[in-house]
Amino acid sequence: MIKMAIDMMGSDLGPKALAEGVKAFLKNHNDIELHLYGDETILSKLFSEENVYIHNTTQIVPMEVGSLEFLRLKESSMYCALSDTAKNDYDAVVSAGSTGGFLTGATLIIKNIEGVRRAGFCAPFLTMIEGKQVAILDIGASNHNSAEDLHCFAKLGSIYANSVWKLDRPGVYILNNGTEEGKGPQEIKDAYALMKADESLNFKGNVEAREVMSGNCDVVVCQGFPGNIYLKASEGMAKNMSTLLSKAFHHSILTKLSYLLVRKQIKHMKEIMNYKKIGGAITLGLNKVVVKAHGNSDGYSFEHALILAYNMCEANIVEKIKEEFR
């Protein structure tokens, strides 16, 4: 039986939105025990399922929390979910709350698997090939990463793509400013050499940012800072184009009519780009499955964050990483 701890106080949209996600998830998953952390007076009204346990907490971690401030909030839903996961036999912990707080807490409380020099914060990302995802890491847990860190990320991402996506020898790339060997900053050149020499990896070389979502890559490794820029630049452009498209269709009666005729295809296009069905980002290399749901999680998005955690537990990824790094 898979056991998961859930911080119910994290989302911008409040615990009721998250509760919808939990309920939808429970409909399709029976072999599960859920431990919900948050305000008992709210949560006890929302849940009566016998495999759901409510743990009352009295503090909430603010979205823009500093690391030190987070560590003082020991009665918060996020802190208690993390620390009970570390102490108990829970398999996973999920939160939609402050990314900074959650990453700090996960690193200090759940701790790295022995032999993992740096855990990677990883976004499974949608691609142009429907149903095909790409794992990008690190997307911002670190600011700076050494060549050895990048090599570690490559191994972690490769284990993820192999065990969760069931890909045989997933193709691993480095995000760089050109495709030729020898491009980029020194750490990336050195990481290239390390990864090329590692026969356990199916290393494919450099990839430029414009090709990451083509569907050709399974795993893309990068330093946390440019990884974060990559993620947010892509998000920003997607949002800008959606805004312009929406304006175009709202222009007049005729363009509104036009929308009715193409609506089904536009919805399909939005579905291909719908990041909510990924649920969130994951931390690879820690002693438990750790999923950071989107900060603005609604029920649908949070359900998918729980599915993401569940799939990682079922694939036994923590044990597989332990074996690989032994």
Next chain:
Amino acid sequence: MIKMAIDMMGSDLGPKALAEGVKAFLKNHNDIELHLYGDETILSKLFSEENVYIHNTTQIVPMEVGSLEFLRLKESSMYCALSDTAKNDYDAVVSAGSTGGFLTGATLIIKNIEGVRRAGFCAPFLTMIEGKQVAILDIGASNHNSAEDLHCFAKLGSIYANSVWKLDRPGVYILNNGTEEGKGPQEIKDAYALMKADESLNFKGNVEAREVMSGNCDVVVCQGFPGNIYLKASEGMAKNMSTLLSKAFHHSILTKLSYLLVRKQIKHMKEIMNYKKIGGAITLGLNKVVVKAHGNSDGYSFEHALILAYNMCEANIVEKIKEEFR
């Protein structure tokens, strides 16, 4: 009279495509002298204007040239255009050829203005506000930049926005992984302090990648490597969404009809995003105006690269940078 050197052998589409751009440019600009570098047998058939001078060259720089290899191609159209610009009283040099070769050549042959510690490779970028651009630098001339480099880029970008766009005290931002002061790698924290202390700048703090194109920023500075990632991630997402949109409209007779009804607005949307009307990227901080036209320049795009160079010459930007850095 403004004098410009033009490498006519650079574009993927060949000298005839560039010639169309030159001719379109000449229609609206009379007070100009153009020096065209390339194969005389081709160019002499295309031009008979009396303010156009053809300089025969016998080599072509390949798109994927290395720095050392470029420096050996002394009879190439690109090398000759650069070196004649440095030697003569030309004001500007424009090429659509190899970015690596052109940046190497411009740096070694045209050289930095005295006091400029590092020239910045800058992309004027379109924003969500029609007609409003943002200058982003560095976008990949360097891999790594110090806090002092970033401060230098801020001054260069600010002079550009002020002299070419006529903006009074343009707002300058640093591209970072969060908006709060104290975020990001050490060089960026240090650059933040330098820029905040420089009263000649209208420094506005950090900006995240998803907000760069909002239209609120005039100048955004970044290290060359993440700058390059930013640029290509944005390009990639724009291309992916255009592909999906085009598929949606091509789906059936009904969706094709739908396109006819919204065509004008979609064209307007594409025009807002049309990077070809920017013409290319510029290098700020060198002793001449240096414009790198898009590698796939067609006539329209190359005309705009020439307009970009012309506007910089007219704004007297090289002299203004010299004054500011004296």
